[in-house]
Amino acid sequence: MLLALKKMINQFQKSPPVSIMFLSVFIIFAAIMFWSTIERQNSFLANQTYLAEKATLNAQQAVENVIRNRRQFVALFVEDNIEMIRFLVNQPENDNLYVLIKNKLARYMQGLFTINVTNDTNELLITDFDGFTGNVCLNDIKAYAETGQHSLRVHPNHILYHYDILHKFEIKGHDYIFFASFGLGELQKALQYSSPEGHQLILIRETPRYLIEIGESGGRNAIEARTDFRLTDDEMSRILSRTKIQDSHWYVVDIVNNDLLTEFSRKLINQNVIIFFIFTLLLVVVRYLIVSNILKKSKKIHELNKELKALLLVDTLTGLYNKDYLGKQLDKEWSRAMRDKKVMTVCLIDIDHFKLYNDNYGHLQGDQCLQRVARIIKKVFQRKNDFAARFGGEEFCVVLNDSSAENPQELLSKAHESLKENQLEHAMSPTQPYVTFSIGVASVIPDCTNSPQALLDRADKALYEAKASGRNKTVYSQLSNNELIFAE
16 A cells, blocks of 8 residues: 555656646645635524524513513402402402412413512511512512613522513502512423524613523522523523513523533544545545556546445435435444443334325425425434434435433424424315425334344334324334234
């Protein structure tokens, strides 16, 4: 090998014009690679920024909906129960009445912490409050009484971090304020549900300086491993989007995780190194072939190129892996699962009544349907050791490993739900007026008595059972006493 390489270098040195040409190509390619790297990094960051802007907008709407609904409900509650509240104003020491009003409101509003009422001088009527109401609450009440405006903020409390909903009402010409305090659970869920993968959404206040109010794990008191509840300079530099929450001190910010950026940069570098190495090797080989007049064997090179194309991993229509790659990867994962004595699960997914879909909408629309279903599958089954492939026609295959293989029900249910949410019209389907699919699932701990093909066959039988029993469902098949057990 070393002698061959030395011979190639000597040939390279003996042809200065050709050498200069190939050196120029090498430099141009290096410049293109550098430009491509910058463009891909910028494109990745732009895409993450778009996701962040969409996430903060969704979170803003979700948080504002929670606040709006609670303000409306508190207002309606006061209006509908004004007589009881009037009695409480006149008898603030009546504990039974206070508990009755609080429990009545709590039945309809989750997360209620406590309630109180101020008199016409903005003083709390319920004074035996055991520290539930602090200075922050009192300051908000005072500002609301003076201005009629109330900007929400988190109130630190030794029992529960909360926020207040205030409502002014009138009794015999005197103004009173009814307020209800709520935990942060609903707002925390709004952040969790809106957060894209690799990002975190946080509600902050700009004053004090970028103080964390609520994160995806709850109030700032629930955030662990922090010595300061203000955003660090590093976190500030990773904010991709921020949106103001109306009628509050809050901004929702999207902070991209360092791991996401680092992982993308690592993959990009690895890809570029491989591409650059392959290109350099190819350049040297081509140069050697030219000098050696081996290019006369173009027919052989053409045959090799055809073999190379046949080894492509990706199905051109759906973007998923193709069936050839599935076979190789299935054998590989089978060996790994056998070695580690781990469960391996195969899912065969078949679009229901796809021929009717093609006949009704045409093959072009049918291809688009396959692409949309493939995107749903790719989005649902995206864990590290899982992969999806197009098995043929309208059929797909998903191989699950590790934890997802042991308990695939949640992922498969999510797949059905995601397809249902997309509502791809299928007017000719006897099952539903939208596109559905049936799934056959087979799980096994690989050993010498089984094979990947046997596992596929069992998944295929489960798929047949799913389609025969009504479609749009998942049927599971397991090995037990060498018999096939179907469970819907």
